[in-house]
Amino acid sequence: MGKSEVVPMPIQRQDSLYAVYKGAYNTMVHTVEEDQEEDYLDIPENMQLFTNQVAGHTNDGKSYGMIKHNGTILKPITKQKCGEREVQFYEEINGATDKTRAELREFVPKYYGKVAIPIKGNNIDCIVLEDLTKHYKEPCVMDIKIGRRTWDPTATYEKIMNEEMKYQDCKRDMAFCIPGFQVYKIFNNQLCKFDKNYGKTLNKETVTQALKTFLNAESACCRSLIVQFLASLWRIQMWARKQRYYQFFSSSLLLVYDARRLREFLKADVKPKFKLHRSTSLYRPLSLAVLNNEHEKISTGFSGQLTNQGPILRTPTSPTKLKQFNDFVQSNNNTNNVWQKSIRTLKRTHSFQNDYDKEMQNKKQDYTYILDELCTEQKSELWATVKMIDFAHAFPAEHHEIDKNYLDGIDNLIRLFEEFLVESE
Ligand SMILES: Nc1ncnc2c1ncn2[C@@H]1O[C@H](COP(=O)(O)OP(=O)(O)OP(=O)(O)O)[C@@H](O)[C@H]1O
Numbered sequence: 001m002g003k004s005e006v007v008p009m010p011i012q013r014q015d016s017l018y019a020v021y022k023g024a025y026n027t028m029v030h031t032v033e034e035d036q037e038e039d040y041l042d043i044p045e046n047m048q049l050f051t052n053q054v055a056g057h058t059n060d061g062k063s064y065g066m067i068k069h070n071g072t073i074l075k076p077i078t079k080q081k082c083g084e085r086e087v088q089f090y091e092e093i094n095g096a097t098d099k100t101r102a103e104l105r106e107f108v109p110k111y112y113g114k115v116a117i118p119i120k121g122n123n124i125d126c127i128v129l130e131d132l133t134k135h136y137k138e139p140c141v142m143d144i145k146i147g148r149r150t151w152d153p154t155a156t157y158e159k160i161m162n163e164e165m166k167y168q169d170c171k172r173d174m175a176f177c178i179p180g181f182q183v184y185k186i187f188n189n190q191l192c193k194f195d196k197n198y199g200k201t202l203n204k205e206t207v208t209q210a211l212k213t214f215l216n217a218e219s220a221c222c223r224s225l226i227v228q229f230l231a232s233l234w235r236i237q238m239w240a241r242k243q244r245y246y247q248f249f250s251s252s253l254l255l256v257y258d259a260r261r262l263r264e265f266l267k268a269d270v271k272p273k274f275k276l277h278r279s280t281s282l283y284r285p286l287s288l289a290v291l292n293n294e295h296e297k298i299s300t301g302f303s304g305q306l307t308n309q310g311p312i313l314r315t316p317t318s319p320t321k322l323k324q325f326n327d328f329v330q331s332n333n334n335t336n337n338v339w340q341k342s343i344r345t346l347k348r349t350h351s352f353q354n355d356y357d358k359e360m361q362n363k364k365q366d367y368t369y370i371l372d373e374l375c376t377e378q379k380s381e382l383w384a385t386v387k388m389i390d391f392a393h394a395f396p397a398e399h400h401e402i403d404k405n406y407l408d409g410i411d412n413l414i415r416l417f418e419e420f421l422v423e424s425e
Pocket residue numbers: 052053054055056057058066073075109129130131132133141143180250252254389390391392
């Protein structure tokens with residue numbers, strides 16, 4: 001997005017600029033005042049309703065919505081089997097020692113066990129999870145339910161029919177659907193919420209628009225934001241390509257970013273500290289070595305090239321390049337840089353296969369520039385991420401097969417984000 005297009009606006013009270021969209025896009029159905037009845041719940045004083053929830057069960061009389069408590073969220077267990085399955089899933093991966101399941105811990109919210117709390121006078125078991133929005137001032141959140149099939153092996157005929165009837169176009173063509181999202185629009189600070197009724201109207205054409213609305217990208221996509229999302233998505237994709245432990249039904253990816261940081265980013269004249277020169281970054285793969293400390297010498301291997309299969313990664317060959325990057329990283333010395341972590345664990349090489357790949361290759365200088373920006377000292381902490389959530393229907397993989405249902409959705413989503421990256425020229 002061009003920097004000149006961004007008009008800084010004073011932050012206004014959230015509820016004075018709040019809209020909920022149901023059904024067709026642009027149809028404002030009700031305002032925050034009308035939500036208030038739904039928003040009351042008898043819970044302990046030190047807890048609040050979690051207002052950044054964008055999908056899933058709500059306080060509708062049969063179930064409860066998420067509850068916010070001390071930097072965590074509490075997910076009330078109202079369906080016993082689903083709750084037990086989800087708890088078992090988190091406990092299993094938390095205790096896992098094998099590489100694949102241990103790695104999965106990085107892709108899900110931190111799990112803090114179970115707690116029983118009084119809700120409307122009844123003691124309700126809740127799953128305690130890290131609140132993925134807690135560091136964000138203006139959290140934009142999208143729930144993307146992954147897979148064409150959203151019913152599990154124990155589903156009744158009615159449940160199967162109910163699941164098959166909804167989000168039909170999107171699930172069939174994209175292998176994912178969008179049951180809800182919220183976005184703080186950067187031009188007027190308005191918080192817009194889009195619910196499942198809106199999600200159910202989407203198809204393979206309109207889903208792109210929904211994603212752009214979420215990304216505040218009506219006029220242009222912010223490349224930095226796209227790259228941050230892709231960094232997380234590629235890692236999840238890599239994991240899903242190899243894992244044979246689980247089958248996920250009706251499980252989601254939660255995309256979260258901070259509109260405040262996006263606004264700042266678009267306003268700021270970010271000057272990278274470590275500038276990649278044409279001779280090293282264009283047309284020749286430049287591998288970025290990330291060394292977090294003296295003892296951990298790990299090559300990130302990102303070549304600056306993307307394919308439709310993901311990033312091309314190489315090990316650095318030139319000692320000069322390695323030294324140059326070492327110096328940069330050591331002066332940066334931020335071991336928690338999520339981007340560096342992402343790149344560090346992506347280790348693949350691909351050959352270019354088609355025109356799409358060539359087009360991506362031509363953009364590589366920009367991508368290395370973005371990486372460069374993301375690793376600058378001033379703002380090394382990232383402001384967008386993707387996590388896997390909702391394991392109420394996580395089952396052991398049948399015959400230790402790859403979960404193709406899940407992987408298809410991830411692949412299609414990544415393809416869209418890669419298209420946004422190309423468009424963001
Ligand atoms: N760890 C988290 N941090 C922040 N928000 C979260 C987190 N987990 C869930 N949410 C929010 O709560 C919503 C519902 O979560 P989840 O899908 O786990 O609940 P659910 O009631 O089981 O949903 P469903 O009806 O799809 O089974 C998500 O869309 C998201 O907005």
